[in-house]
Amino acid sequence: MAGDKKQKLALKVSNTIKKYLDSQKWRYSVSNDQLSFSFGITTDRLPFQYQISVSPESESVYLSVGQDLVVPHDKRIAMAYALCAVNDYLVDGCFDYSVSEGKMSFRVVVAYGDAEFGATTVEYMINVAYSTLDKLNDAIVDYVEDRIDQREFLGKML
């Protein structure tokens, strides 16, 4: 359990996130400890689940975006190859991918510590995730759902 000072700071950061989400008129659910927010963003393909969590211990805000997509066994290695290479050219954020489960998510983290954490940073985090997924998700879904082959998939991703 984080100390009182860290807990207070985390709640302040969490309040900033809440205010931002409210300003956008987004519907979200919030955890009992008020430190985690969940909401969905629907695209013309699969819906994304966003989770923004404040960690008092590490004084950081984690944004994780997942989707209900399971990569079939025979495509899991190609997906690992593609996502690992994509991570190499991303400036911020990282694809996390469980090769054994075939599930992926996208993560953006901001440590606040003694830095200011305001609405601009919340917006930035959401935009980084959204723009990265918007750029790459069609190729990911098309490959998983057999609309493109491995060669075309890697060509679009890299």
Place this chain on the structure above:
Amino acid sequence: MDAKKMKKAAKAYSVMCKSLDEDKWKYVPVKEEYTVMYSEYNDEAGDVTCKYFIDVERELVRFVAVLPVVFTQDQYVDATVACCVLNNSLAFGGFSLHLKSGEICFNMANAIHDGVPGKDFFKTFRLRTSAVIHKYAANFQKLQKGEIKIGDMVD
């Protein structure tokens, strides 16, 4: 370039350098690029080249380390799966494979859109990058040499 961003980057860079100086860290400053270069030495892995810098345009503190290991193309599957497995266990930053060179990189970034962080922030940031490098650099080398398996790389 946006003057406001330049001013912020200059201030952030100054705090970053002060934080390194306080810890008596040896580095090479490249002031005009808001960058410092240094080497993390690991007993097992050797020197890891690190670039720690302020990304002026994007308003980010960034860190890139190139591990002293090169995978051959026939080892790329192992390298990429290893990166994925490790990234799943990391809270900050991520490993990636540079397809052209076969090198493994560790990248970490932190937005500073709402202000310039203090020395504690930069110290924590560096400690986090350092911890990851020291924990995993040698394991990537061992994987490349076939001395360990991917499953042995995580706790």
